[in-house]
Amino acid sequence: MKKNIYIAYTGGTIGMKKTPDGYAPAPGYLEEQMKTLSELRDPLMPDYTISEYEPLLDSSNMTPDNWLRIAQDIADNYDNYDGFVVLHGTDTMAYTASALPFMLQGLQKPVILTGSQIPLCEIRNDARRNLITSLIIATMENPENKGPIPEVCLYFGSRLLRGCRAVKMSAGDFEAFDSPNFPHLGTAGVKINIRWSQILTPSEGGDTLTVRKFGGPVVGTLRLFPGISTEWIRNILRPPLKGLVLQTYGMGNAPNRDKEFLRVLESAIRKDGIVIVNCTQCLRGTVEPGSYAAGSELAKTGVISGSDMTREAALSKLFHLFSAGYSTEKIKRRMQENLRGELS
Numbered sequence: 001m002k003k004n005i006y007i008a009y010t011g012g013t014i015g016m017k018k019t020p021d022g023y024a025p026a027p028g029y030l031e032e033q034m035k036t037l038s039e040l041r042d043p044l045m046p047d048y049t050i051s052e053y054e055p056l057l058d059s060s061n062m063t064p065d066n067w068l069r070i071a072q073d074i075a076d077n078y079d080n081y082d083g084f085v086v087l088h089g090t091d092t093m094a095y096t097a098s099a100l101p102f103m104l105q106g107l108q109k110p111v112i113l114t115g116s117q118i119p120l121c122e123i124r125n126d127a128r129r130n131l132i133t134s135l136i137i138a139t140m141e142n143p144e145n146k147g148p149i150p151e152v153c154l155y156f157g158s159r160l161l162r163g164c165r166a167v168k169m170s171a172g173d174f175e176a177f178d179s180p181n182f183p184h185l186g187t188a189g190v191k192i193n194i195r196w197s198q199i200l201t202p203s204e205g206g207d208t209l210t211v212r213k214f215g216g217p218v219v220g221t222l223r224l225f226p227g228i229s230t231e232w233i234r235n236i237l238r239p240p241l242k243g244l245v246l247q248t249y250g251m252g253n254a255p256n257r258d259k260e261f262l263r264v265l266e267s268a269i270r271k272d273g274i275v276i277v278n279c280t281q282c283l284r285g286t287v288e289p290g291s292y293a294a295g296s297e298l299a300k301t302g303v304i305s306g307s308d309m310t311r312e313a314a315l316s317k318l319f320h321l322f323s324a325g326y327s328t329e330k331i332k333r334r335m336q337e338n339l340r341g342e343l344s
Contacts, residue, residue, distance in 0.1 A: 003046040003139040006081040008073050010066070011056035012089030014116040014127045023119055025056035030087070033120045039132055046082070046139050059089025059096075059115075064214045064319065067096055071103040071211045074111060078209045083110040083138030083148060087131075090115050090156075090168060090176055097154040097163030098312040101340040102320035105210045108202045110138045110149040113163065114156060117174060126174045130156060133188050142196050149194070150202040151341070153185060160186035160194065164313040164342040167283065180284040181308040181344065200341050217322035219243040221311055223281060224254060230261045237268040243275040243318035243331075245311050246303060252278045252287030253294035262301050269302035273328045277335055279306035279314050286344070304332050306343075313342040 009015060015030030016023040031050050034040060040048070051073065057066065074084050088096055097113045104111065114134040116127035134155045141148055152163035157175035165179035186194040218240045222233070224247060237244070248254050255261055268274040278287050278298060286308035289299040299305070306314045317339070321331045338344070 003082040004080070005046045005048045005083050005085055005135055005138050006074075006077050007048050007050045007085045007087060007135075008070060009050055009052045009056070009087045010059075010062075010070065010089075011053065012059055012087060012093075012115045013119055014087050014114075014131065015056070016119045017121060018119075025058070027052065027054070027056065030120065034131075037128065037132075039128075040135075045132075046135055048085075048135065049081075051077075057089065059092040062089075062092045062096060064099070064216075067099040067103060068211070068213055070096065071100055074100075074104065075209050075211045078109070081109075084112070085131075085134045085138055086111065086113045088113050088115050090117065093154060093156075094166045094168050094177065094310070094312045095316070097152060097161075097166050098310065098342070099214070099316040099319065101152045101164045101342070102316050103212050103214070104152065105212050106208050107152070108148075108150045108209075110140075111152045111163075112138050112149075112160075113152070113154045117172065117176060126157070133192065136192060137186070137188075137194075140192070140194060142194075142199070144196070147202060149185075149199055151200045155188075158188045159184050160188070162198075162200075162341050164316065164340050165310065167310050167312065169283070181286070181310075182341075212320060213323060214319040215323040217242045217319060219245075219315060219318040219322065221245040221247060221315055223247040224249060230258065230264055233261065234264045237264065237272070237274060239272065241274055242322050243277070245277050245279050245306065245314045245318065247281045247311055248278055248287070248295075248298070249281060251285065251291045251295060252280055252289050252298065252305065253292050254298045256294040256297035262297060265298070265303060266301035275318065275328060275331050275335065276303045277306045277309075277314050277318065278303050279309055279311050304335055307336070309343045317342060
């Protein structure tokens with residue numbers, strides 16, 4: 001039977017219209033453009049329904065409330081469709097792709113995020129290929145068990161990526177996203193090849209999908225740089241902050257000769273109960289706190305390793321765990337456990 005795909009159009013370049021002030025979202029415009037694509041009327045393509053959000057957003061304006069809206073939209077329509085394609089701006093697509101796996105509990109159907117660098121309205125664009133390929137991938141089945149892809153993915157250029165492993169690598173290339181610490185889930189060339197062995201096993205719990213709301217905990221990220229002020233860090237670590245992704249150097253190193261810097265971190269962790277997660281600034285590699293003295297001193301303060309998680313995934317995971325109401329110690333343990341394929 002022909003598959004039926006739900007398209008959640010949140011905004012972004014893919015559906016923008018050229019205006020005197022540059023590209024801008026225009027209600028109804030993307031659907032008009034899609035009606036001109038003969039490929040979408042091909043019998044081999046799935047049926048689809050477009051839900052256009054109001055307002056359409058440049059993804060720079062995305063917030064956790066918007067993540068929740070997308071997750072709830074998928075849940076509300078979950079029983080009526082075989083898969084979901086989320087059209088999204090590229091700037092924060094990796095954040096949304098990292099958040100949705102933690103919000104969608106019991107997911108057993110494909111959720112594919114995509115967008116474009118050039119709008120569909122332009123003669124030369126990447127929007128057409130990304131859109132068509134994402135719709136096809138959302139219908140594909142594992143040849144062994146005939147099951148779909150039961151996880152949140154990001155498709156862009158020619159790469160299918162695990163959502164909570166994806167990062168934006170380029171502001172202008174068509175291959176704008178990658179998953180530096182995890183293999184691609186698939187590639188699209190002459191053929192679409194899915195690496196089914198890398199795809200997550202369907203979540204237990206039957207066909208029930210529930211949404212884990214992010215309850216508004218104050219979490220954030222901080223990127224170290226040479227000469228960073230300890231006083232500035234102290235101010236950042238004040239309440240109501242609950243969790244912080246600390247982006248460190250190399251294999252998880254920080255300035256260990258600055259004792260006041262280390263004392264500030266330790267006080268925030270031991271006295272205030274702030275969970276601080278060590279993630280490397282490097283695109284590839286993992287945090288190994290014991291490799292250098294600079295990393296060992298950081299670990300002694302109570303900073304926990306983020307292993308090879310992206311900053312987007314680590315931030316989303318903090319939102320998820322704090323919203324679940326876990327104790328600080330349980331959050332620290334769970335941050336270092338693989339929950340959605342976000343770490344190795």
